[in-house]
Each structure stands twice: as structure tokens, then as C-alpha cells.
Amino acid sequence: MNTDHTHDMQPDGLQSAPLATPAPRLRRGGAVMQFVVGFGLIVAAWVFGVVARVAQRQLPPLPPSDVVPPAQFEQLYGEAWDYVNSEFYGDRPAPAAITDGAVEGMVEALDDPWALVATPAAGAQRVGSTDGAVGHGSTSDDPLSPVFVAPLGLWIVETSRGARVLAIVPDGVAAEAGIAAGDLIVRAENGSGTDAIPTPTPAATEKAAADGHDPVTSGDRLPPVAVVLADGTMPDVEVVVARDDTSIFARTLTRSVESAVPDGPGVALDGDVLRIRLAHLMPGAAADLAALLAATGQRQLSSVILDLRDNPGGSRTELAQVAGHFMTGTVWIERARDDEAPIEHPAEAPGDGPSLTAADLIVVVNGGTGDEAEMLAAALREARGARLVGEATFGHGTLQSLREIGRLQLRLTTGTWQSPGGNDIAETGIAPDVVVEGRAEQDAAALSLTTAASKAQAADGGG
């Protein structure tokens, strides 16, 4: 390239001698000029060097004009990627895979405990698509909804860091292994787990090499934790569980044949007391409850006990409908960002069935009461005067939203929710009015409250 610029001066063939003669004259005419030209050529060559390098770089494209990129993104990502592109031994993945990886890495950097990037690659083996293990009510095409893993007796939701345990079935496999709501299952491996290192088999490598694949890329990214958990093909699954970011422990869970099923709503009449058990608020829960309530017939009830223990929530649509059986008005307040006005979400009036808005209401909660179930408990206390019995709830005070971005689905924490009275539930969850531990004790306490408290019903409105 640089030779182009010297071409004018370059003699070719026999003409060299005559052309050369002006040289001394030039020297006489202007050494300065010569110097300037020479220096200019050198600078030009340097610039060409820079341009050639820049043109050769493999950088990510500039962001759209309305996007401010993260600090030094172009520079650092460019440097890293350029080096990998020119030096990396293995096969280059498809550009889409690299972009997806960048999005996943970026989202992980947010440190959002509920975030998830669902890529098409992982989608092929997503939990939602494995039938049988998926609980009642969860929609199979939404990778982001909670999943009930029946053989292990636990509710999980997939996040970028692993599977977050939302609730566990009492006496289930997970419960007996000491896993609790709020734990994060960071790894899960099927099988006996005696061979922890994935040793490549020579035969497989041989074959890959013969197929023209390079031997560096292993091609066996671990499937998402949630997928392994929901996969029921092996009797045992080895899990590594992180609790409160302070302790890590490993357990071997043996899948139960008699799967613990998350019951749908259950309704039982006990004299004047109606007991309602809600195991989750997944799609369909409200309709099931309405049908059950309708079946009890229209009669005057003095007390209702609503059992929300180990209810991980589910859908906010269901929440609004279920709340409608018990109360009117605002159920929860959604707060996106500081600069946006809060949105109040009201209860939805139920079609038919007995009206429970007047009955004395006791709500039983525990550490597995999470998300929409917590919202329900808080709303019933504040807007309905219900009394809460049991243990502090899970404490999921944030709201997540799902977005489709190209081929990716991105779940992010986009705000917080507040109770009708404007209270945040921090990480601590909702403290019950009457603290009782142990399931039987909680049941007894709830019952004693209903009968004993019928006189003092209107005395305190709660929160």
C-alpha cells in the first residue's frame, strides 16, 4: 500500500538514469521540501498502518444512537473479542451464540437474584417442556414460571445462577434433605455422582476429530440446573445448595416414586369454620377455588381459615381473582422505578359462590409463603383485617417482568410491590400477628383464634 506513494519517485527500467538527474537539483532547490515530503510519507505510512489494523479489527457494532453503552464497552469488549478471533484455537461459535453469551454475562453481572436469560439453545431442554415433572398449572411454554418438581417435592424457579427454591412440600424429599424455601440450588447432576469430573471418552474425541471438529471445545455445556432437577430419568440427583450467600452444602436426593403432588385448592367445612388450602397461585388456581367454593353452597360462615403455607405464589392474575373472594379494593401496589407513578391493582369480583368478605378471616403463613401468596396475605391483613398466624413469609418483595428480545427471553427485576397500605416487605418477609411454629401447632392456633376471637372481631383492623 505504501509503495503507491513512492511510485512517483520510482524510476522504472532504463529510464532510471535520466530521471535520476534532477535529484541533485532538488537537493539544491530545497532540502526542507525533501524533508517534508519524506516525513509526510512516513506519517502517511504510519496512518495506513493504523487504518489497516483498525479495519482488520473484529469489534462489536456500535450501539444504536439512542443507547449509551456501558463504560469502555467498545474498547474492552473489542480488544477481548479481537484477540479471541485472531488467536483462539477452537471453532468459532455462531455469532448469535456469542451475542447470547454476552447478554447472559451482562445479566449475571447485574446480581439480580431473579434474573434469567432464556436462550433458544437452552430452550430446547427447558423444564417447561418436560411433561410430568411440571406441576399443575404452570404453563409449559413459559420458561420463567415456577415449576413444581413432584419427585423431589419442591417448587423452583430458574434463574441465571441456578434454581431458586420457592417452596417445599412438607415431608417431601427436599424437605427431608434439609432444603428450605429461599435456598439456591447452584448445581445439579444426575446419577450416582461418583465421577465428578466429566472425563472425555477417547472414542468421542476421536469421532469429533474425524468429523472435523476441533478438540478444544467440549460442546457439553451443563444443562440448566432446573432441567436436571426436573429430569426424572435417574433415581438420584446430586445437588449443591447455597443458603443466604453464607453456606454451601451438597446433598444427594433420591427421587420419590410416590410423588408429592401440589394439591390444588382444598376446601373443607368444619362446623361454622371454612378451611381453605391454597398450595399455589398458578394459572387455574382461582377457577378451581371458585368452583370449590360454589360447591359449598350459599351459607353464612362465621370464620374462614386460609392456609397459604408453602404457597410460592404464581400469577398476579390469579392473585387478583383469588383476592376477590375475600376483599375489595387494592390488593397490591406496583412500584417500577422512582420516577414512575405507582400502579394500584384491585381485586377482581368473583362471579358467584359464597361471599367471604364478611367472615372472620385467619391466614396461616410460613417461610414458604412467597411472592403472590405474600401479597395476598399482606392485602388480607391490611385491607380486610385478617389475622396472620405462623412464621415470617419468604420475603420476595420485588416484581419481575418478562421481555422478548429477539430470540431471547429476558426476565428482570423491574420494581417492587407494596401492600395496600404502602408497606414494603423487605427481605425479612411479613411477620405474622401470632407467631407459631410447627404445622400442627399452627393449625390449632388458627382454629382457636377463630372461635375465641369471634366477639372481638372488629376490634383491631391490623396493619
Next chain:
Amino acid sequence: MRYFLRLTLLFVVALVVLLFAFALGYRSADRLDPALTARLEALVARRADGGAALGARAPDAAANGADSDAASSSPTDPTTTADPAAPTADGLADAGFDTFWSAWKAITDTYGSELPDSKVITYGAIRGSLRALNDPYTLFSDPVDTEIQRPELEGEFSGIGAFVNQNDQGQLVIQTPMRGQPAEKAGIKSGDIVLKVDGRDIAGLETNEAVLLIRGKKGTRVVLTLLREGTPEPFDVGVVRDTIKVPSVNTARLLSEEGAPTVGYIELTVFAQETRDEMRTAIRDLREAGMQALVLDLRNNPGGYLNAAIGVTSEFVESGVVTYREDRAGVRNEERVVPGGTAYDVPLVVLVNGGSASASEIVAGAIRDHDRGVLVGEQTFGKGSVQNVHHLSDGSELRVTVEIWRTPDGSLIHRRGIAPTILVTPPPQPTPLPTPTGATPAPSATPEPTPSPAATAVDGAGSAGDVAAPDDAGAGDAPDADAPPDVQLERAVQEALRLLGAR
């Protein structure tokens, strides 16, 4: 004619100068102001992603589109919903990285809590992209991580001198105190669980973080709160830190106890800078004591420096190639034996197992291909790739797999390992060590606080030269008083005696 010559000379000089300037420009381009180079790029408009880059500037449908609640979302735009079965077309369309920018915009627009330092976002994106390469040895480390690893890179640090590991409760366990080092002198024993460091509870800390707490300046004191089996209460032990050098030769003795006083035994735990010298000393001492054949134990040796592997091989092999490095284009660079070995004539048996990796595999492969000795034990780990360290402008580091090793006869080490000449599998242990899931695909998971040259890439010889450590595959066989008999060693001794007899 004189003018012609002079002109030619002038021309050549000018060409050289201009080429030099060009090269200088080319090389300095990476250090120029990014804003300037970005502008140049725009001018050049010849990016890797071509037209798609410009496409990314167009208003982004995806970002403005489906923005909905998890509970009620029903994406309808078929163009934005990818078919997982056919990602190719989508992939091409996305060459312009627009999905990334859409995601970033979504985050900045809607993220409910405070965004982390945006450099962290950049680091995350780099990490995520590297993961797409599917190579566990290609890694990014941000400036902080890089700083933490620096003592290891420099090959010297001060600490207490003990190998540590994590048990299945996530606790830090002393695997082996190093002989003659402060930890051993202070009475710390294999199996002790470290609860606190200088009074600070280390539960929940990563192994590396805990190790950093234990390390410190030479001469300073660190108090470890230990839990020991058989001792009901935790107790404190004070240790004065010292400069730790890891001897690579862990054991060098004659196998008299095993009934073979003419067979020497050298156990190499790592391939470090001093390994060849230590080997020479050990060989000399053993010879003086009457060694006629040698068992070289490379079991659970995770590797180390390439130079050390060449050095060790060169003790036994007189000439030829130790290993080939092969780059993506298939170009091979040979690493040859360094003359001056001291044990060309000693019959040799090399012990290997699934924990023998990297440099160990280079040595084993060379010994096998030169027909210099017998390999006894199990298939080796299969880590035969070379990482280069690339420094980014802000102090971050990138380790990228750039080459793979081949043994002298051309066979591949990576993901295959080296098969032993004589396969000897140890009987299953009555109580298998709890290695919950050591399979984090990062070489940094090697659980030792030692400078393990294994974990570094800087090789003075100027070659790409890193032989990084894999996970501690099958490692963790701490010496045990009532350990089962070492059947692999027994077999190795038989072989050594056979080789001696055959001479």
C-alpha cells in the same frame, strides 16, 4: 549507473522506513484513543459484521416491542420469536449484535434496582461471550482478579504452606501441610477444618478468598481457628507466614521397604521453575545410594510449566522432540530436548492416573513415544491445550487457548489423555472421598493456595508456554496411615525389576 545504484539504495531505505512506519502504526493502533479509532472505523466501514453493523443503528423493533408482565405476556410478533430448531438464519441476522443492545436498553430502561458499575457489565458481557466458546480454559479475569492472581504469577508468595481443599459442607480443609513449612511446624494437620482466619468467620467465602486471607506478608502472624476430628472444641493456632516455595519433588527414596532396594522412586507433585534441578539432585542422590532403575510418579500431578516438562523429559531422553505445539492453522512448532540429561541409561517406569494432566501428560507422552519407559497406571486427564495471556488496556486479562499439544509421534493429548502401557486400576476405596462436584470447568478451581505455577501462563522461554492445571481430578488422596496397598506402585516396581533383568 551510479545514480541508479544510489536511487535503488535510497528507494530500499525509503521502503524499509515506510514499512517500519506502517508496522508501527499497525501495532500502535490498539493503544490509540478509542474515540479516534472508532471514528477511523466508521470511515473505513469495514467491520467484521459488515452491513449488519449499520442495521443495528436502525430503530430497534425488539426493544420497543413486547414489553410485558411475566404473568400476562403473550409475544405475538413472529419475527422476534425464534424457532429454537433453526437458529442459523436468526444468528446471521444477529451478527450485528443488536440483540445485545436491545437487552442493554431494556436493562437501563426498566431494571428495578441500582445498576452496578457499568464496567462490571462490560466484564460480564466479555465473560458470557467467552463461555460461548465452550472452552473451559479460555477465561477472562477483571483487574481485581488479576491483581489477586499476581503473586501466583510471580511464582512466589508468602503464606503458611499448606494445600487446602473444600469439603462437601463448603468448609476449608487442610489437605496437606507442606513439609518443613510454617503450617506443619505449627502443628496443623491434614484434615483440619479452618473455621476462622484472624477471628473472621470464613464460612461462605470462596476458597480463593479464604486463601487470600491466610496469605500475607512474610514474618506476620495469622491465627487460624481449627476444628480437628477427635478434638471437641475448635482451637486457635498461630502461624508465622514465610515465603513458600513448593518443592516439586515430594518424595525421593529407594524402594527398600517394597523389597526393591535397587529401584528409586521420585514423586513429582508439580512442574515448577526449579523442577529440573530438583530432579537432577534427586537422581544423583539416589544413584549414589545404589539406584539402578527409577519409578517416576506423576499421579495427581496437575502440570505446570512447559519448560519444566521439557527439562524432566530431557533428563531421560537424549535427543528429539518432547512435544509439538500446533496452532489453529495446523502449523507445528516443535519443542526439543535440552541436552545434558543425567539419566539416559536408567530403566524408567512412569506412574500416571486420571489426575496426571498437562505437563505430566507431555512427559508421559514423550517417554512413551521415544520408547524410553513403561507407563503404569490409568488413562491421564487429557488437558493438552496452551493458553496465552493477553492484557487488556484496563488491566484485565484474557487467557485464551491458542494451541494444542501433540506428542512426538503426533497424537493428540487434549480430551484424550495418554493411555498407560500397563493399565492398573486401584481397587475402589472403602470410603470414597467426598468430592461433591469438582467439575467447575475452570482451571482456577485447583484447590491449592500454593503458587502452583500450574495456574499461570508466563513462561520465560518466550513460548506460549502455559500448561494450566485442570481440576484436581481424582486428587485428594492424602497420605493415610492405614491406606490400602498401592497396587499401581507395586506393579511399577515389578516392571522396573523386569526392565533391570532384561538388561
